Amino acid sequence: MLSYTKLDLDGIEAGTSRKPSSNSFDLLRREGTEFWSRMTGDNPTIDRISSTIETSKDRMVERIEAxxxxxxxxxxxxxxxxxxxxxxxxxxxxxxxxxxxxxxxxxxxxxxxxxxxxxxxxxxxxxxxxxxxxxxxxxxxxxxxxxxxxxxxxAKVQDIAKIVMDRRNIKDPVQGTLKYMRR
Structure with missing residues (x-):
């Protein structure tokens, strides 16, 4: 049930992960760009993950209805x-x-x-x-x-997304609702 979502989010993570560079200047430039993107909040990875989460939620609703x-x-x-x-x-x-x-x-x-x-x-x-x-x-x-x-x-879709975002050190307020509550 959640395999499609996990594959989608793993694909995003693989597509946005750092690629090895033979040139140290390219590596420094890429590091600086990623740092600047995080500081200004202009990170396309968050947008891609958010759109994948929304698509996955829609798919889950369709599968639930079926x-x-x-x-x-x-x-x-x-x-x-x-x-x-x-x-x-x-x-x-x-x-x-x-x-x-x-x-x-x-x-x-x-x-x-x-x-x-x-x-x-x-x-x-x-x-x-x-x-x-x-x-x-x-x-x-x-x-x-x-x-x-x-x-x-x-909640499961959002928890998978949170794991992917934590691996990439991306901060986002999306959280799941699978709760264990004690009074």
Missing amino acids: DYVNFIAKLLLQSLCRLQETQVLTYVRDSDMTIMRNLVIPWATVEYECRMGAPVSVRIDHHFRLNDLFKGRVVISNSDRSLWVDNDVV
């Missing part, structure tokens, strides 16, 4: 593996209630028990519902609501 149930089931499984609790509450949208109850939760609990070797009980919290902006997103917590996992595909 196979929504499978996508949400895998996000729930990943969230359960990150939380690693035996009693879990999940928060869903009203429109997703039926598919979560009948398809996604049973599959994810069986798959979790096979992979992790530990039982898990997943319940839908009926007191708190997600709105329609949360499509393609899974929010779960432990039973006492002290530990939360908010898992979103857009």
